[in-house]
Amino acid sequence: MAADPQLASALIDPLAPLLGYQLRRASAVMFADLTRSLAPLGLRPTESSALLCIEANPGVTQSEIGKMLAIQRANMAPLTAALDDKGLIARAQVNGRSHGLTVTGAGADVCGQVRAIIAEHERRFTAGLSPQAYQRLIVELAALWA
């Protein structure tokens, strides 16, 4: 019996009508694209996100960044250290146990590049969406996890 060349497309996908599944697939595709797009900068998505949040909130502590991005304290330590090692952020003693984080000059430059890369990345995926549909998606997704 010869294999049906359309066999793969003839398979039934019982997960298709599930929001959680569609979210996961869409998120994975966009995340992979973002990872590739940021690689030339030597940054990963998580690092880039934290960097942009530090730039937007000068003096923020790493605990606060962690709460914003749902990253645990324990995982913020190596993340912050990586950005520091790359010379993108500076830590200023706030009190005996906290540091206020700010972006360095080099960090601000990289932030600009990150924003440009992200903007193009977003455009690649939202080209088929009307501005209204795009905004509606953002709002509905934000409500989903908030």
Added chain:
Amino acid sequence: MAADPQLASALIDPLAPLLGYQLRRASAVMFADLTRSLAPLGLRPTESSALLCIEANPGVTQSEIGKMLAIQRANMAPLTAALDDKGLIARAQVNGRSHGLTVTGAGADVCGQVRAIIAEHERRFTAGLSPQAYQRLIVELAALWA
């Protein structure tokens, strides 16, 4: 200068208007909830997804499941082995190198439980959405990664 008790909520989130970011946060929250919900069955989300796909497509090979769910061949091997070890699926020799996968009786029972858990899980997150908004979300997300 005293710390503002509302400092955390006063932080600016520069990622909020990004579709990729909202997708990732929403997906992470739903995935974590599904992981917790399936844990009593001794199954993880990935295993449950593969199991439902095998039930819906009796005789499917693990390569085909991998293509459906965007899981690489190399990662399908231990996944299939785990379902087999748990007695949920059976492998029937198709030819010298492929096995047709089917769910066992126990596997079919577990599939029913998985479907019930997933249905309740979906309901928890879509309670605030109209049926139209729910359907629109599914369609738009599917188009995003297809």
Added chain:
DNA sequence: TATTGTTATACTCTATAACTATA
């Protein structure tokens, strides 16, 4: 007592390379 930062550790999903066997 609670919080911050840190280290160590482990789990899950994902990714690549390489190998065997078969179509």
Added chain:
DNA sequence: TATAGTTATAGAGTATAACAATA
């Protein structure tokens, strides 16, 4: 030559526990 299955390995994100130092 291409495909199916497997093994080994590594990376990235995430999770908990435990500890020291400080509020």
